[in-house]
Amino acid sequence: MAKKSLIQREKKRQKLEQKYHLIRQSLKTKIRSKVSPLSLSEKTKMREKLQSLPRNSAPTRLHRRCFLTGRPRANYRDFGLSGHILREMVYECLLPGATRSSW
Structure with a gap:
């Protein structure tokens, strides 16, 4: 049996991932878009916004x-x-x- 705290931590990560999913997805599509050429400074600002999101909201941190x-x-x-x-x-x-x- 796993520790209760680890299970609760995983549930918290799932909630955070659901909360920030649309924000993260929209920022990634804007960075990758080839239709509207963004300047380098705009892309770096978008990347900074993406990096400012909580780490536990990333889907790769889920188990x-x-x-x-x-x-x-x-x-x-x-x-x-x-x-x-x-x-x-x-x-x-x-x-x-x-x-x-x-x-």
Whole structure:
């Protein structure tokens, strides 16, 4: 089980990412736009605005965590579970459509 503080920190990052998503996206499209040629000083101002946003609002700082345990590693996107929890649930036949391999 992951620490509660780490799980709460991740939730806070998700909220920040949702809050600043449109601002970040609009600034990036303005910087990259080839239709309206911006001067170098305007682009640097836009980059400064982008860098002034909170770090935790960047989508790359998010981790996918296990739904049950909060484990940040070995997560399966389809189920939202970590590997060992997924394996236990498959053995107990709690996941429909998932079969265990036997050879």
